[in-house]
Amino acid sequence: MSLTEQQIQDAIKGVIDPNTGKDFVSTRAAKNIKISGADVSLDIELGYPAKSQIDPLRTLVIDKLKAVPGIGNISVNVYFKIVSHAVQKGVKLIPSVKNIIAVASGKGGVGKSTTAVNLALALVAEGATVGLLDADIYGPSQPTMLGIDGRPESIDGKSLEPMRAHGLQAMSIGFLIDPEQPMVWRGPMVTQALQQLLNDTRWQDVDYLVVDLPPGTGDIQLTLAQQVPVTGAIIVTTPQDIALLDARKGLKMFEKVGIPILGIVENMSIHICSKCGHEEHIFGTGGGDRMAKDYTVEMLGALPLDMAIRMQADGGTPTVVADPNGRVAEIYKGIARRIAVKVADQAKDHSSKFPSIKVMNT
16 A cells, blocks of 8 residues: 555644644645655755754654654655744835844843843854844943954945854944944934944845844834834843833833734843852742733743853853853743744735836826
8 A cells, every 4th residue: 555645744743843832734834745655755844943953853753754654764854944024014124134023121231132142143053144233322232242343344335234243243333433432312313323223234134133122112112113124022021020010111012013022031030059059039030921921922931140141241252152052042042942933923924025016107
């Protein structure tokens, strides 16, 4: 009795992708099933970057297919393809940027910039092409965190080439000014600077552009929400009640302008003493979980209050690249993968597939 494609599909239905919680048939990830006698080959197309997941997922599929009676050689090709996803209505995508992820917080001092740079680097580690835009015009910190000196080049005299570090494309007002020069600018100048940094940078085929926003819900956040094509937003908070109050305001702002909330990251969740190993919730406990439950959004993960995270960021080599196999880097990578999965679940952007129609007098 010869094998049929239905037998293969029935077998694959039983394989659940641990990153999405869904099977490969219902998500249409299983493609190009080919049967030659007893031999079977197929592709598994993922919608999120998953360099570290390819071998485990391939093994899951092969092990399931081995149980099919009469099956011979099995070839499974697992790869990922990242596409553009829908943004706010009436806002056009930026050339060479597929998806924009805003990282926000209601107040300063919660580790938002450190979280943004590590999540960007975690996406790079999983095989994505990633850009990082430092949108904090008054207090740019990404040049220091990435260890980048110098100024960006301009080949055509109009646009800027992104700076590069650790496989990441980056742009910040900090590359263009003296580090000790204060930005004494009013709101309109700040929003114009953000738009220029975003639109005049020659991003190179970026799958995800992570935007590190300043704290609060002011001019820059409103400009981003109304004029920049944002795929989704992440809210960074600490468990502390005062931080959560402001984080809720940030979340509500994105909800009002129709930007999906991808989830909440709780920073400084627990402190583990480097001397004795004692665990202590310095800023309280469960705040991020409560906020996620209140607003029906996902709690993406919790990060410890760890001196190494601060030292590595201050030294220009953030945790994900300084200690890529460490426990904290694994937490960042897990959160980044979850963010990418959430983006992949959203509606795709089809605007590029429609021809532009011009009405001309003849």
